[in-house]
Amino acid sequence: MAWTFDNNFPIYLQIMNRIKLQIISKQLKSGEKLPPVRELAAEAGVNPNTIQRALSDLEKEGFVYSQxxxxxxxxxxxxxxxxxxxxLSQEELKNFVSTMEKFGYEAAELPSVVEQYLKGV
Known part of the structure; x- marks a missing residue:
């Protein structure tokens, strides 16, 4: 099944972000071998060159290495x-706080809102 992509954002960057998130969230473990480029391309439904570019950039950033x-x-x-x-956590928290402020919450109210939510989960 092909991955879904946002047409307003370069596909190779979306692929990079997806793989980076899998690494950060430990879905992909340190030292784990990534699937070959053609296999990833078929899974994502994109050209192998797009996957190659994403992986090359991830390699430059240090998230993957090649042997x-x-x-x-x-x-x-x-x-x-x-x-x-x-x-990434700081960015998400910034977005959360900004959204909650738009809803009319004060920063001091947010810890209790989050605590109530977590108790309900």
Missing amino acids: RTSGRFVTDNHDLILQSRQK
Whole structure:
């Protein structure tokens, strides 16, 4: 089944973000081998060159590394993964706080709103 993409955002960046999120959320483990480019392209429903570009950029950022004849693997750099998780978390929290302020909440009210939500989950 092909992945769904937003037409307003380059596909290779969406693929990068998806793989990065899988690494940050530990769906892809450190040292785990990634599927071959053609397999990922078929799964995503995109041209292999698009996958290649996404993986090359992920390699430049340090999220994956390649071994000449063995393929690409998820980084063992736990600091990079932790920093990325924290950065993404901060962005999500910023969006959350901004949205809640638009709803009329004060910043001081947010901890109790979150606590009530978590109790209900």
